[in-house]
Amino acid sequence: LPAAFTLPSGIYNKSSLEDLNIWPYTTLQCSLIIFAVGSVILSTVVGNILVVLAIFTSRALQAPQNLFLVSLASADILVGALIIPFSLAKEVMGYWYFGNLWCSMYLALDILFCTSSIVHLCAISIDRYWSVTKAVKYNLKRTPRRIKGMIAIIWVVSAIISFPPLLKTNRLEEWHCDLNNDTWYVLFSCTVSFFVPCLVMILLYCRIYRVAKHRVSMVSNLRNDTSNSPKTKRLSWTVNRGNPKRDRSISISQTRLMQLREKRLTFVLAVIIGGFVICWFPFFFTYSLNSVCQEKCNISPELFNFFFWIGYCNSSLNPVIYTVFNRDFRKAFKKLLTRASKKII
Numbered sequence: 001l002p003a004a005f006t007l008p009s010g011i012y013n014k015s016s017l018e019d020l021n022i023w024p025y026t027t028l029q030c031s032l033i034i035f036a037v038g039s040v041i042l043s044t045v046v047g048n049i050l051v052v053l054a055i056f057t058s059r060a061l062q063a064p065q066n067l068f069l070v071s072l073a074s075a076d077i078l079v080g081a082l083i084i085p086f087s088l089a090k091e092v093m094g095y096w097y098f099g100n101l102w103c104s105m106y107l108a109l110d111i112l113f114c115t116s117s118i119v120h121l122c123a124i125s126i127d128r129y130w131s132v133t134k135a136v137k138y139n140l141k142r143t144p145r146r147i148k149g150m151i152a153i154i155w156v157v158s159a160i161i162s163f164p165p166l167l168k169t170n171r172l173e174e175w176h177c178d179l180n181n182d183t184w185y186v187l188f189s190c191t192v193s194f195f196v197p198c199l200v201m202i203l204l205y206c207r208i209y210r211v212a213k214h215r216v217s218m219v220s221n222l223r224n225d226t227s228n229s230p231k232t233k234r235l236s237w238t239v240n241r242g243n244p245k246r247d248r249s250i251s252i253s254q255t256r257l258m259q260l261r262e263k264r265l266t267f268v269l270a271v272i273i274g275g276f277v278i279c280w281f282p283f284f285f286t287y288s289l290n291s292v293c294q295e296k297c298n299i300s301p302e303l304f305n306f307f308f309w310i311g312y313c314n315s316s317l318n319p320v321i322y323t324v325f326n327r328d329f330r331k332a333f334k335k336l337l338t339r340a341s342k343k344i345i
Contacts (some may be wrong), residue, residue, distance in 0.1 A: 008102050024094040037088045040316050044080030047319030052330035063129055063326050064144045071151045072120040075316040079113045084312055096177035103177035115193045116158040121273050122197040123154055125204040128266055132211050155293040161192050186291035194284045268325045272318055279314035282307040
């Protein structure tokens, strides 16, 4: 171990110290890993704090359903602040330094936040589905109080899914902090925490896409029919005072505008879900496969480790998606950053 690093007395025996004598990475490799992961931590925490502040300070983003995004961003902030730093320390040192108590809490929180993220996305998919298929009826019920109740249920369900399997963890040695690799646990965890919610989201978004496509087609046909009718032309001429450039139906334009806004939001949320699946699917797939076939699959530890860290990168991805695909978030982020820079100056 490096001379500057000292182990707590009484925790490790002599053989343990001999096993831990060689770190898995060189100094240069450690520096690169710390820089890369540190960047992920910083972007995760700062980016998701901006999301929360943007929703609470921007009128354009204060729709009740955006509270789902606040809760999702909060889970990602906690991942960046409480989970990734300890995963980084474990990765760089090659063993767990922080004791059994924090090991149990770290594992529990890691699974909780990951499960919570996908349950949030599942709830958002259901919310979008209801808002599209039962627009008038559901939107009347979509109050902040109702959304907060759904968010509370999300966290309770995530805790129920996450915590029971942690009663049995692999602690063959003091310096290890790993979940048990029993096949029943791995398959249960991956199925309930990832594969089933993913399937639900994909089916819901396929249905949303069909409904939205059908409605766009209906509005387009209605616009063409009404724009060609003499009555609509006369009414449009009276309303627009004879300006041929504004010769169109106002009501249909407003409907079209609302549908385009809904379509954009649905698209952004679909991108968020797609990003989550792309980031986490390789990890859950190889984790499940390795537990079933063990050594026969011959999955490289380096590849599995890479997939593990790609999953963590997802926590910093959502603020980027909002910035690229949503105009309201871009404006809100710009305002917040401008205010912050003025205060610093």
